[in-house]
Amino acid sequence: MRILVVDDHTLVQESLVRMLSGEPDIEIVGEAWDGKLAVELARELRPDLVLMDISMPVMDGIEATRWICVACPAVRAIGLSMFTNGE
Numbered sequence: 357m358r359i360l361v362v363d364d365h366t367l368v369q370e371s372l373v374r375m376l377s378g379e380p381d382i383e384i385v386g387e388a389w390d391g392k393l394a395v396e397l398a399r400e401l402r403p404d405l406v407l408m409d410i411s412m413p414v415m416d417g418i419e420a421t422r423w424i425c426v427a428c429p430a431v432r433a434i435g436l437s438m439f440t441n442g443e
Contacts, residue, residue, distance in 0.1 A: 357381055357382050357383070357404045357405055358383050358385045358401070358402075358403045358404045358405070359376060359382060359383070359384055359385065359403055359404065359405045359406070359407060360384075360385055360386045360387070360388065360394065360397055360398055360401060360403040360405070360406045360407070361373055361376070361384060361386070361387050361388075361407050362387070362388045362389070362390075362391070362393075362394040362406060362407065362408045362409055362412070362417065362420070363389065363407075363409040363412070363436065364389045364390060364409060364411075364412040364413060365409070366389075368409070368436075369387055369389070372407060373387060385401045385403050386401050386403065389412070390412050390413050390414035390415060391408075391412050391414060391415030391416055391417055391419055391420030391423075392414045392415045392420070393414075394406065394408065394415075394417075394420045394424070395415070395420050395423045395424055395427065398424045398427065398428050398431055399424075399427050399428060402428060402430075402431070403431060404430075404431065404432065405431070405432050405433070405434065406421070406424060406431060406432070406433040406434070407433075407434050407436060408420060408421055408433050408434065408435050408436060409435075409436050409437070410435050410436065410437040411437070411438075417435060417436075418435070421433045421435065
């Protein structure tokens with residue numbers, strides 16, 4: 357599985373990449389720290405999955421996911437959030 361990791365917190369992003377890189381069937385194909393870059397990389401790299409932070413600068417993860425789903429309908433996304441609110 358080819359994964360794009362998107363998070364504006366360096367420690368979280370590095371931890372996710374380190375944890376997932378140890379899995380034999382996972383390839384980290386890219387990393388982004390804001391939603392705009394995530395959309396650009398998803399179009400370019402065509403990952404199977406995007407791990408997307410919800411709250412980020414420039415473009416939030418919800419808006420970025422909308423753009424990715426339009427541009428790359430085969431890509432799946434999982435939203436990551438530290439918020440306890442259900443929204």
